[in-house]
Structures are given as C-alpha cells and as structure tokens.
Amino acid sequence: MSEDTMTIREMCDAFGVTPRTLRFYEAKELLFPIREGQKRLFTRRDRARLKLILRGKRFGFSLEEIRQLLDLYNVGDQQMTQFSKTYEIAQQRLSDMIRQREELTDAINDLQDQLRWGEKMLASLQQPKLAAG
Numbered sequence: 001m002s003e004d005t006m007t008i009r010e011m012c013d014a015f016g017v018t019p020r021t022l023r024f025y026e027a028k029e030l031l032f033p034i035r036e037g038q039k040r041l042f043t044r045r046d047r048a049r050l051k052l053i054l055r056g057k058r059f060g061f062s063l064e065e066i067r068q069l070l071d072l073y074n075v076g077d078q079q080m081t082q083f084s085k086t087y088e089i090a091q092q093r094l095s096d097m098i099r100q101r102e103e104l105t106d107a108i109n110d111l112q113d114q115l116r117w118g119e120k121m122l123a124s125l126q127q128p129k130l131a132a133g
Helices: 008-015 019-025 042-057 061-076 081-132
Strands: 032-034 039-042
Touching: 008 019, 008 042, 008 061, 019 039, 019 042, 039 042, 042 081, 061 081
Parallel strands: none
Antiparallel strands: 032 039
C-alpha cells in the first residue's frame, strides 16, 4: 500500500466512520476510491472530500448540497465559485440554526414552566393524604 492511499479500515479508524458509511458515500458519488477487485483504496483527494462531507453533515448540509459543493471544485476559477456558494449556503444554515436554537430555547422554557406547575400540583394533591394519614 502506498502512503498516498488508505484502506477502508484505515479510513474508518482515521475518521470514526463505518465501512457502510464509506460505501454509502461512494454510492452517492461523493467519494471515488480506487477499486482493486473487492478492495477499495482511498486517495488524499478522497480523504479531503470525506473531511468536508463530515463537516458539512455536522453543520446540517444535505448530502445533495455537499455533493454539489464538492463538484464545484473543478470549475476552473481557483475555487472561487465553490467558496462563494459554500459561504452562501453556510450563512443560510447558520440563520436556520439560530432560529432553531431560539425555538428550542422557547420550548425548554415552556416545559420548565409546566414542570414547575406540575410539581406544585403534585405537592398540593399530596397534602390532603398527609393530613388524613
């Protein structure tokens, strides 16, 4: 094996993914390992792409968005189109995440209020039992 390629096991260990995940990304045309029979050898390009895929997934990008962004690498404008489009999508994703966080904060606060009310109700319902006992 060359130092420029990694086996599927080495990729799994290096990136904390399963072989199934790598095969899935290959099937979705996000990764293009060298095939030697049943053996897959991942190049530096595959490793760079996987790093970007995992980062994109962490940020909530869809696989289709990630694939489109990765495909812009070869446009021939020193990645200007790729960077611009990635920045645009990332800004929108950040706005979505902030909105979701605000909605989640509101839901958490509402649930905490309901639990406090529930505690008072439970305490008041238990008072007569204690007095009667």
